[in-house]
Each structure stands twice: as C-alpha cells, then as structure tokens.
Amino acid sequence: MGRRTQAPPISWLMKLPLDHPSLMTGRMALQYGTTVGDPQLRRLTTDRLWQLDSSGGTRSTASLIDRRRASTVRARVGPSPRESKEIYSAERAVITSGSQQLLYMLTECLCDPGDVVLVEDPTYFVYLSIVQSHGLLCRGVRLAGDGIDLAHLEQTLKLLQRSGELQRVKMLFLVSYYQNPTGITTSFVKKVEALKMLKQFERAAGHPIYLLEDAAYRELRFAGDDVPSALAANGAGERVIYAGTYSKPFATGARVGFGILPEPLLDAVVRVKANHDFGTSNLLQQLLSRALASCRYEKHLSALRHRYARKAVAMVKAMREHFPADVLWEEPRGGLYVWARLPGSVKSGLKSKLFQSALRHGVLYVPGELCYADDPTRRKPNHEMRISFGSATEADIRAGIARLGATLRELL
Amino acid sequence: MGRRTQAPPISWLMKLPLDHPSLMTGRMALQYGTTVGDPQLRRLTTDRLWQLDSSGGTRSTASLIDRRRASTVRARVGPSPRESKEIYSAERAVITSGSQQLLYMLTECLCDPGDVVLVEDPTYFVYLSIVQSHGLLCRGVRLAGDGIDLAHLEQTLKLLQRSGELQRVKMLFLVSYYQNPTGITTSFVKKVEALKMLKQFERAAGHPIYLLEDAAYRELRFAGDDVPSALAANGAGERVIYAGTYSKPFATGARVGFGILPEPLLDAVVRVKANHDFGTSNLLQQLLSRALASCRYEKHLSALRHRYARKAVAMVKAMREHFPADVLWEEPRGGLYVWARLPGSVKSGLKSKLFQSALRHGVLYVPGELCYADDPTRRKPNHEMRISFGSATEADIRAGIARLGATLRELL
Numbered sequence: 001m002g003r004r005t006q007a008p009p010i011s012w013l014m015k016l017p018l019d020h021p022s023l024m025t026g027r028m029a030l031q032y033g034t035t036v037g038d039p040q041l042r043r044l045t046t047d048r049l050w051q052l053d054s055s056g057g058t059r060s061t062a063s064l065i066d067r068r069r070a071s072t073v074r075a076r077v078g079p080s081p082r083e084s085k086e087i088y089s090a091e092r093a094v095i096t097s098g099s100q101q102l103l104y105m106l107t108e109c110l111c112d113p114g115d116v117v118l119v120e121d122p123t124y125f126v127y128l129s130i131v132q133s134h135g136l137l138c139r140g141v142r143l144a145g146d147g148i149d150l151a152h153l154e155q156t157l158k159l160l161q162r163s164g165e166l167q168r169v170k171m172l173f174l175v176s177y178y179q180n181p182t183g184i185t186t187s188f189v190k191k192v193e194a195l196k197m198l199k200q201f202e203r204a205a206g207h208p209i210y211l212l213e214d215a216a217y218r219e220l221r222f223a224g225d226d227v228p229s230a231l232a233a234n235g236a237g238e239r240v241i242y243a244g245t246y247s248k249p250f251a252t253g254a255r256v257g258f259g260i261l262p263e264p265l266l267d268a269v270v271r272v273k274a275n276h277d278f279g280t281s282n283l284l285q286q287l288l289s290r291a292l293a294s295c296r297y298e299k300h301l302s303a304l305r306h307r308y309a310r311k312a313v314a315m316v317k318a319m320r321e322h323f324p325a326d327v328l329w330e331e332p333r334g335g336l337y338v339w340a341r342l343p344g345s346v347k348s349g350l351k352s353k354l355f356q357s358a359l360r361h362g363v364l365y366v367p368g369e370l371c372y373a374d375d376p377t378r379r380k381p382n383h384e385m386r387i388s389f390g391s392a393t394e395a396d397i398r399a400g401i402a403r404l405g406a407t408l409r410e411l412l
Numbered sequence: 413m414g415r416r417t418q419a420p421p422i423s424w425l426m427k428l429p430l431d432h433p434s435l436m437t438g439r440m441a442l443q444y445g446t447t448v449g450d451p452q453l454r455r456l457t458t459d460r461l462w463q464l465d466s467s468g469g470t471r472s473t474a475s476l477i478d479r480r481r482a483s484t485v486r487a488r489v490g491p492s493p494r495e496s497k498e499i500y501s502a503e504r505a506v507i508t509s510g511s512q513q514l515l516y517m518l519t520e521c522l523c524d525p526g527d528v529v530l531v532e533d534p535t536y537f538v539y540l541s542i543v544q545s546h547g548l549l550c551r552g553v554r555l556a557g558d559g560i561d562l563a564h565l566e567q568t569l570k571l572l573q574r575s576g577e578l579q580r581v582k583m584l585f586l587v588s589y590y591q592n593p594t595g596i597t598t599s600f601v602k603k604v605e606a607l608k609m610l611k612q613f614e615r616a617a618g619h620p621i622y623l624l625e626d627a628a629y630r631e632l633r634f635a636g637d638d639v640p641s642a643l644a645a646n647g648a649g650e651r652v653i654y655a656g657t658y659s660k661p662f663a664t665g666a667r668v669g670f671g672i673l674p675e676p677l678l679d680a681v682v683r684v685k686a687n688h689d690f691g692t693s694n695l696l697q698q699l700l701s702r703a704l705a706s707c708r709y710e711k712h713l714s715a716l717r718h719r720y721a722r723k724a725v726a727m728v729k730a731m732r733e734h735f736p737a738d739v740l741w742e743e744p745r746g747g748l749y750v751w752a753r754l755p756g757s758v759k760s761g762l763k764s765k766l767f768q769s770a771l772r773h774g775v776l777y778v779p780g781e782l783c784y785a786d787d788p789t790r791r792k793p794n795h796e797m798r799i800s801f802g803s804a805t806e807a808d809i810r811a812g813i814a815r816l817g818a819t820l821r822e823l824l
Contacts, residue, residue, distance in 0.1 A: 278538070
C-alpha cells in the first residue's frame, strides 16, 4: 500500500467501540460514527447488492435473469454461500461522497507515484485525471463487446513482467456496466477470468493486484439482464473492490456513493476519509436510508430507467436519420452514453474541426481521445465521440443530433 | 505549488462559459457547474463574510463591536474599500464538504512531501493528521492569550532560514477563533502582523508563504466581540486563504464548508475537487442557500449560541466545584472546548492513568499531546486536556466533570 496508509494520530479514536458510554465524546465520536458511514445505510446497501448478485436483477424490472442459469454460473465460478455472506457484510462497506470519492481515496491508499494501473482502453476520463494527479502510469487493455480482451490483458501483464514493471502494478480498473464511455458491459465470466489472471501474476509482482470494479451505471439498465458483480467470483473477498453510487440511479444532487472493500483497504480508506472530510453528510445518508427502506428508491429508479430508455431511443433514431452511414455505434442497453466511431478521415479531438464546429452550433460531446490513457505502447485513437442522452430533453436530443449530423456530413 | 496542480485532462471543460448554449452537456456540464459550488451560495457566503468583517459582528448578537473602533483599526491596517470589495467577491469562493475538505485539498495543492507548515502549538489535531499523510513537516509557534507569539514566529522563521529550510515553508495555519483545542482567539492586529512577517521572509523563501485562516468556530461566539478575519488585512488578497463552515453554526449533518482563496490557488483547488468528488452535494447547497436567504440560518445560529453558552457555563461551574485547585483553565467565550492544564506531575496522554481511568468511567477527552505537532525543536507537552461541551447535555456535562474531577483528585 502507498504512503498515505500510515496511521494518523486520530486512529486511536477508531479503536473505541461505537457504543462506548462516553459522556463527553462531543463532536468527535459523532464524527467517528459517520466517517465509515451510517450503519443502516451500509446494511441496506450490502443487502441490496447481495440480492442483485444472487438474482441477477432487481424485482422491479421486467427482464429478470433466468434464475437457474444464474445459479449454474455461480455454481461453476462463484463462491460458496458461506464466503458470499461474508463478502456482502455491512462491515465491509464505506459510504462516500459519490463513488468518485472512493476511486480517489482508494487510489491514494493503494498507489505510490510511479505505480501502474491497468485500465480499459478507453476508460472513464475523470479516473485518468485521478491517476495523473497521483503521478501514476497506465496501461490500456483493449475492449471487446463483452468487456476486456483477456488475451490482451495477459499479454500486457507478461510485457510488464518482462520489463520489470510488474512490481509496480497495483490494480485493474473496470467500469463494468454500460461503461463510460463505450456503453459496454463486462460479462461475469470475464470478471472471473480477469481476477484469476491477476492472481496468477501476484507471485511475480510480490503483492496483491486488486480488481477495482466501478459499477456506477449498473442500475441504469433498460434492456437485457443484470450481470453479477465481481464480488460473486471465487476469491473476491480479498481482491475485489466494488464502487457503487446512489447519485446516478437516485439523485445526482445527493452525492452518496459506497464501496465494498477487503478489510485492510477499508481501514486505510476510512483513515484517509477522516482526513478528507471525516464522513459524508449524515443528512444525505439518512435520506437515502429512508428512500431505500421505504421502496421509494425502487419506484424512482424504475421511472428513471424508463425515461433514459426513451431518451436513448430518441438519440439512436436521430443518429440513424442524420449521421452519415459510415459512422458506427452500438445501441445502448443502459447507462447514459452512445459511443460513435467515425471513419479514419475525420478527427474528433478537442482541436478538430468537428469538435470546434459542434461547439459553435451549441453541441458538446466528449472527444474519444480524452478517454484514452497515456499509454506508450500505442497511439491514442482520435476518431470517436461520447454523446450523452442523460440530461437533455428528447426534443433537444433530436435537435442536437441533427446539428451534429449536418457538421459530420460537411466534413465527410 | 505541489505536483497535484498540473492540469488534468478535464481542465478544458472549465474553460467553457457557464452559460454555454450546449444542448448535450449532460451530466458533465452539470458537474462542472457544481465543482466550484452554487453561485447563489457563494455570493451569500462572501456577502455575509464582508458584513462580518465590516461590522465586526452579526446583527443578531447582543454584543456588537463598537463600530467606530472597528473602522479605526481598519483605517490603520485594513485594505482600501476597493481592494476589499474584490477580496470578498463570490468569484473567489469555493464550496466544499465541510471546511475540512478545503484544508485537505489546499494542503494537497500547495505542498510537496518534505515541505514545512507552521502551526499553532498546540493546534487542530486532525490537521496534523492531514499534514502527516502528505509527508510534511511542522514547526509549532507558541500561543499567547490573543493568538500566536509573534516573536516566536519570527524566531522560528529565522531559524528555518539559517538551516536552509525556509524554501520549504509554504504556509502558516491558524485556527483563529475559539481555537481547537485551546479556545484562544487571535486578535486582528496579530493577523496583520503575522501576514507582514510572512511577506518579509518571502524573498528568502523564493515563493509565497500563505496564511491559512481556519475560522470554523467563528460564529459560535457567546461572549465578547467578533474580530475581523485576516481577509481584512492589507495584502490579504494574494496571501490569505479563509476556510469557513456551515456545519458547526448550522448543522453538522449537512457537511457544507467554503473557502475564499487567491485565484491561482482557487483554480488548483477546483481542479483537485474535480478529482475528489466533482462538487459538494447540490441538495445541501440549495438547503444552505435558502436557510441563509430566509434568515432561518441566523435564527438557528442565535439559538445554538445560547445553548452552547449555557453548556459552557455548566461545564466551568462543575469544573470549579470538582477539579483540584491546581488545574487551570480559561472560561470559553465561544467554540466548543475548555482547555485544562494539569500540574506537571499528572500526565494526560493516551497511555496515562488519567486517560485510562477516565475512559473506564465513561469520560472521553482529547489528550493534549495529540494536539502538538512532531516538532524536533521541543518536547511534546503531556499535561493538558481538551474537554468538549458540544454534544453532551448539561446534566451529562455535570456528571462527567464530577467523575473526571474524582479521578484527578485520586491522582493528585
């Protein structure tokens, strides 16, 4: 672990039992109580995750996974019921200010400058900013339609081993559901295989290599089945970090996220959080707790899914109508984004004619180049764009896509 | 500035005008809009600060400062009206998750491992934890009844200059109102003089030396006058960082704080915040905005002050009754703490008989030793305790002090 995990002077407070009968704990005990997060919210969170991973889908959705199939998969690759129960214990959960804060703190805890993080190629561009701010290096692992290319992961690990850099590899970061930016969902089998592969390289690395699963978009599913998280894989208890959020499926204004972590990392993250803000707003945590307990969360989520599904349909329909035939994309099955691939002759980057012209016409997309790590082993692609259907109205989506289409046709 | 200030890939987003007519900005522009904080809350915050610093006190309190005296002081040492107005501009404010997050991010932005931070001796113990986690060194500056000992500050700076360490000195951290842990308030004249002194050493240091004023307890005043902040001093615009909070004077459950910063630091902090959490909960910000605009904030604050004043009286009365005569303390005039000094024969530290015995009797205090930085130039005192009257009831305060007093009498 990195240098930030050294115990700060306040660590003694954490060793006091929560129900210590102190008369004058004052703000401090209150703060301690909330550094890791509200106990009820942590329990509701891990119970919900356990339910999701057991059933392969929430009850409120039309498309429930075939339970027999799910249990067959688990029987083959998943943990024993006993291990599972421990993995989904509220004691392993921390409440954070959005899942973003967990990504930040975890990286702070786990990595020292010069360490290497494996990321999807492309990946969540704000995570690249976290990585850069900590002085870390990246290697991009190519993506297939069902998640990372395992052969390329193995090849990358072998190359790092050969160059002596494997000792600096600390984790693999996967945005595993409706990935930001590509919309790709990683299959459960791939999570299991990736975890196995990391494990195989640990002896040579000399330390654990963690799998950080960012499930931010998991609940924004509007087609297909849910996929169990990496927590359901064998050996997940010691190596998988699950980052989730209530911001996207409930309210972005209420920045509440969470993490499920192996114990030594959880301790380290809570220590770092004591320095960052000694606890996420208790008010927001109580709000989420009640929403979850009263099923208002489920109702709201269901409405949200239908709304995003309609917006996605509107966007794809407009793209079919207005975009040149050689622009390619997959129809989103969840999340907030369409990832469009342009022909090689058209660049999409910040300095490109396309981006500048789109901006002049009031249309903003995320250039693909921003989503690729600084990886010396390949050139950054510059022909893709992430288009969001999250906050715009359907009418604005149609108008925006029409303008973007006109600009594209001009350039092609 | 430290290495964390390098521009991350998302910095281009920050350069877009806030009212850019993008149709598909989606979550991203929304996130940008809230990374620095809600414009209305920033304006209400700086307006309120300007009012406090102009009048020397809020209108809702009984003890308003003599306005003629305040303006005389300002005429002598304060900025011109024109400079002031710029200093209290909403454009210089950032909203954070409590003031704690600002302390963390600012330290992250400003300091590299091995840098030196000047702190009060003793100081806010969680800040020491932040300092330690960033690999920084500390020098403690002694405290007098009206704030830091200026002669000791000068001596410390000269010693650092002589040893070649002045180039590593980045800032002076002052908890200037009802200090945690001692309850001491720094006079305005001392803030002005300290700022001047730092300025004098800047040429030798080769870079700015900032004054970080943590005003967390400012509004929890129940006796005496308010003191203008360091923002009201000459030259404050480029060197003073003001950290404030709405947690303590309004609701600890709603973790909203703020900072007023020189522009280059503000930019850096906002970039770091984009990595930490891309903005404090908008919901909480709206809540605070409305409370401030509707004067409900003032009403609540006034009730809170009276409540803390009563608790402080109850605590001091119980201490007079139950503590041995050679335990010394000052009556608090605000804040949440009484700082008690024990005779040299009684230790108060974590391993002391006193602490362990108090804990067994259900009483928790913060041992003084935790509030002293690791400063190689002096031994850590171990005969003080910070006792909080913040969250306990008056009856519990009386009972707790009686038990602590019994333990003290046993040991003396």
